[in-house]
Amino acid sequence: MAERPNLDEDKGGKLIDPTRFRGMVGSLMYLSASRPDIVFAVCMCARYQAKPTEMHLTAIKRIFRYLKGTIHMGLWYPKDSGFExxxxxxxxxxxxxxxxxxxxxxxxxxxxxxxxxxxxxxxxxxxxxxxxxxxxxxxxxxxxxxxxxxxxxxxxxxxxxxxxxxxxxxxxx
Structure with missing residues (x-):
């Protein structure tokens, strides 16, 4: 399991456009069907869709940067790998x-x-x-x-x- 998350409510942070934030979270949720490595991080960010701040936007952008660097990764299903x-x-x-x-x-x-x-x-x-x-x-x-x-x-x-x-x-x- 991952270490304790650093993301929290950030009550004093500058609010951002929630519609844009929700769109980014939604895109990542769709992508997480084939990328289970991002599910935890995306779900942590999705908790703050009601009042997202710049800190939450930074976390979302970090996930996008991670995806850009690991574009070759994803689920691979070889046809001859046993059936246990x-x-x-x-x-x-x-x-x-x-x-x-x-x-x-x-x-x-x-x-x-x-x-x-x-x-x-x-x-x-x-x-x-x-x-x-x-x-x-x-x-x-x-x-x-x-x-x-x-x-x-x-x-x-x-x-x-x-x-x-x-x-x-x-x-x-």
């Missing part, structure tokens, strides 16, 4: 000023990224292990849904590995 289902989950413990954690997960079919998510957890976790459990449960729900969909097409998955980086969550699972 696996998942990765992580959580940013109390990373928000409301002390709520952020869950993130990615699901792969072979070497192909087919599903990912990043969302603020609905409850406040009291430990990193609990935050990881919440992230893993969301990831597990997605994997079970994917398994049922693939079963409809004749593919059976008995064991689906889920990876987590929290030693306590692994030890007591």
């Amino acid at each position: 289902l696996k998942a990765f989950a992580d959580a940013d413990y109390a990373g928000c000023h409301t002390r709520r954690s952020t869950s993130g997960s990615a699901q792969f079919l072979g070497h192909r990224l087919v599903s990912w998510s990043s969302k603020k957890q609905k409850s406040t976790a009291i430990s990193t292990t609990e935050a990881e459990y919440i992230a893993l449960s969301g990831c597990c729900a997605q994997i079970l849904w994917m398994r049922s969909q693939l079963r409809d097409y004749g593919f059976a998955f008995n064991k689906i590995p889920m990876y987590c980086d929290n030693q306590s969550a692994i030890l007591y699972a």
Whole structure:
């Protein structure tokens, strides 16, 4: 997960045209379908669409500069990369000023990224292990849904590995 964001409400900053800002955020949201590397940063900027300031515009422009420098990047789906289902989950413990954690997960079919998510957890976790459990449960729900969909097409998955980086969550699972 990313480090704590430096973007905040910026109550004392100079306000900018919200229509232009929303247009830039919308363009980046559309692009994020094939560029999951920008999803977190774009979503952080999208939180401030009501009253954007110059600080928020600078953050949006920084994402555009990043895209300009990484124009060759994107999702690549090779045709011969296996067909095993696996998942990765992580959580940013109390990373928000409301002390709520952020869950993130990615699901792969072979070497192909087919599903990912990043969302603020609905409850406040009291430990990193609990935050990881919440992230893993969301990831597990997605994997079970994917398994049922693939079963409809004749593919059976008995064991689906889920990876987590929290030693306590692994030890007591």
